[in-house]
Amino acid sequence: MQDGASGQPAFAQPLQDAKPQAFQCGAFLDEELVSVVTFTPETAPDHAEGLPAPVLASQWHLRALATAPGHEGKGLARQAVAFGLKAIFAAGAPGSTGVWLYSKESAYGFYQRLGFSSAGAPFLTDSGPYDLFWISGPLESQDISATR
Ligand SMILES: CC(C)(COP(=O)(O)OP(=O)(O)OC[C@H]1O[C@@H](n2cnc3c(N)ncnc32)[C@H](O)[C@@H]1OP(=O)(O)O)[C@@H](O)C(=O)NCCC(=O)NCCS
Numbered sequence: 001m002q003d004g005a006s007g008q009p010a011f012a013q014p015l016q017d018a019k020p021q022a023f024q025c026g027a028f029l030d031e032e033l034v035s036v037v038t039f040t041p042e043t044a045p046d047h048a049e050g051l052p053a054p055v056l057a058s059q060w061h062l063r064a065l066a067t068a069p070g071h072e073g074k075g076l077a078r079q080a081v082a083f084g085l086k087a088i089f090a091a092g093a094p095g096s097t098g099v100w101l102y103s104k105e106s107a108y109g110f111y112q113r114l115g116f117s118s119a120g121a122p123f124l125t126d127s128g129p130y131d132l133f134w135i136s137g138p139l140e141s142q143d144i145s146a147t148r
Pocket of ligand 1: 102108109
């Protein structure tokens with residue numbers, strides 16, 4: 001499955017994971033895989049910190065997102081994430097499907113730029129503050145796209 005913009009194909013493939021529906025998306029630049037993200041069917045856990053989990057029947061966990069050093073700022077993580085979100089929301093029931101993640105503080109702006117909402121209740125870890133973010137479908141075309 002491929003869907004690209006500006007000659008930069010994105011892809012999705014099943015992931016060898018404990019969760020059979022888990023899949024990984026990526027974006028290529030000049031045939032080099034430069035950005036990856038994983039989606040796992042998983043409900044956001046309740047937290048002692050009191051983070052409000054999204055109330056959605058079908059939940060996916062976005063994790064392990066990274067763009068290769070030197071390739072940041074080219075829209076490649078957006079492309080990989082958008083590809084996965086579109087696949088999830090195309091297959092999920094409208095209004096009851098969502099994607100959540102834990103973001104470190106330095107990436108809050110990235111997820112906000114893509115339309116994710118923050119729980120607004122950051123919690124401290126050994127590597128600094130993290131917060132829960134989520135987005136629910138269906139997505140309007142202006143919410144997120146593979147291109148800027
Ligand atoms: C965070 C990360 C995945 C972003 O990847 P990227 O390929 O540079 O992101 P994109 O180019 O697709 O950015 C999409 C938009 O978000 C913005 N953006 C990207 N990183 C951002 C950040 N850290 N803070 C605020 N905005 C950010 C971009 O400026 C762009 O905005 P635009 O639509 O106005 O042009 C990348 O910096 C990275 O791999 N960081 C290290 C690993 C990491 O932190 N992963 C996330 C763990 S929670």
